[in-house]
Amino acid sequence: MKTIFAALQKIIPEGMKSLQRRYHILRGVYYLQPIGRRTLANELRLTERVIRTETEFLKQYQFLQVSSTGMTITEEGINLLYSLQEFMHQLKDFLHVERQIKSLLGCSKVVIVPGNLEEDPIVKKDLGKVAAQLLKEKLHSYSIIAITGGSTVAEVVDAMPSVHGYEDVLVVPARGSLGHHVEYQSNTLTSQLANKIGACYQLLNIPDNLSKRTLETVKHEPLIQHTLQKVLQADMLVFGIGNALTMAKRRNLSDTIIDYLRRKQAVAEAFGYYFDENGKMVYTSQSVGIKLEQIKGIPFTLAVAGGASKAKAVYALTQVLENTHLVIDEGVARELLHYNKENPL
């Protein structure tokens, strides 16, 4: 079967190019609908003319429909999209790559999503969708879900279908607030996720940039303490993986600390902890929440990451956490495979 797809690639390379382009556009419409030509062109980094040509094609075959508010995908278009997703998996032999990465990193499960987040922001939506699906499958009664912030995790929450029957589930932020954009903060995502699945939630309302002493006082607030206790009992953890330095800068950490991270060769950040290549924790933000020692005992951990530059960070994280569930994009996956060849463990 694999040879068939290889043959396709060989005999009609331009065909495969235009397939990818149309898939890309169709997916773009799917996630951004209703949307116009020009905005879509900006979003997908294609020229308006190309969008026009391709959408005219897709319209002709009833995969798209137009209204005055923009283009939307049809039922048939969605079906096609699913088939194409399947096709991509086969074409790029992701099943094989997934197995390789799984054994390389020691994960419970690896799912790869086509594309590279850095080149195509929509990949983030796909990551979210797949991760949400995975999370939903693993949900069970009386589970406590700890969730971090970040735009990627936000997509996971966004893609989570509205379901009922999880009133006994509790969602909590993995750590006190760390980020900047309110919509990506773990507190925000906590409440959103809880609402989606009809679960309860508790928040960690801790102001940013407190002095060490004030923080200590706040930690002992009864309400905070109550939530913290739940966090420590979490049996599911959903988190994004970041580049250490990128995250440090985004959080406006001082130059002193950034220099320190650099000296310590920190590469990865997750739930407020910074790790070096070998998974050794080298720094932690001042906040409260989930504890490093606790994390390894959590039965279900779900990591989401996209963009080729995240490969090192992902690698480091899997050194910390064994048997995690990993949702990554093609960019990360390809990079990770290089590690495999260059320095096989």
Place this chain on the structure above:
Amino acid sequence: MKTIFAALQKIIPEGMKSLQRRYHILRGVYYLQPIGRRTLANELRLTERVIRTETEFLKQYQFLQVSSTGMTITEEGINLLYSLQEFMHQLKDFLHVERQIKSLLGCSKVVIVPGNLEEDPIVKKDLGKVAAQLLKEKLHSYSIIAITGGSTVAEVVDAMPSVHGYEDVLVVPARGSLGHHVEYQSNTLTSQLANKIGACYQLLNIPDNLSKRTLETVKHEPLIQHTLQKVLQADMLVFGIGNALTMAKRRNLSDTIIDYLRRKQAVAEAFGYYFDENGKMVYTSQSVGIKLEQIKGIPFTLAVAGGASKAKAVYALTQVLENTHLVIDEGVARELLHYNKENPL
């Protein structure tokens, strides 16, 4: 899996077009090599320019190579060709169609080859190749193979690989000579096939157009009798299926007889017998050889036919012969499916 190929057809119809075209050309080179642009263009009924564009592509990717005698296919090209053959089967869902036809006609096995013989003569080569493969698989010691004439069967013989170890096999013509072109006569094919597989053969050397009385005398020649006896013991039969009227005209049968055939609504011809739609024998050429009553008892029969217009004839033949092995082209297959819907038995 089927949906993936349907999706391909939907999302890149032009791509599939060019795939078919390139496949067509590659296959053309494979069977006709070494060959030049212009002759190939004539052969495949494409313009020279198209051939040029596509062969330049195929050359670039090393599927073809050129010499002063013309273009030939490379090793890699052959591999690609096999993969594409597999792909075609999947794309057109031949497996499914084969099963349908099998149950519709009550055959032992049905194999479909892409294309329509009437539009593309090279299909005949594919038919031959597949049929030869099938025949080779079923060969066994001490078998007696009866074989008819015709250009299609000639391709079967031509595609038969040279093998050894069948010295105990006997090849005989199913009937005395019927055709015109010496190279397609059953006697010729008999000796050719026997040579290919290293088997023995016996011929039925009967001159054409004998008077009824002379024929009777010839029949009783000891040499003829000896061969005839073997023919009656045949346990394998390889034959082509023809349109009744086409074959009658090609054999220069008198207008009286042709009129008779028309009145009797003869549609099919095979091994010198003419049948109507329901498989009823309506006429037989004056010759000697295999007997109709005997045919149903032959354990392995292999019928080969191509070209959409042969569908009726194929259908009729399967009424005569149950559990035959059938190798047909896509043209016949599609027509047969129509029968299925229009008048389901």
Place this chain on the structure above:
DNA sequence: CCCTCCTGGGTCGCTTTTTGTCCCTCGTTT
């Protein structure tokens, strides 16, 4: 209620690609 922004569709001209049609030279075959 109006104004602004974004929508799809129309159009036009330039550029690139495709395609049809030659011719030429060379090697092979007869």
Place this chain on the structure above:
DNA sequence: AAACGAGGGACAAAAAGCGACCCAGGAGGG
């Protein structure tokens, strides 16, 4: 030696692709 068919070069016409506009209309925010 002559004739044939081989690939490759060349070029103009046709077609397709593409960029860059404008336009009328509808949705939504102020």
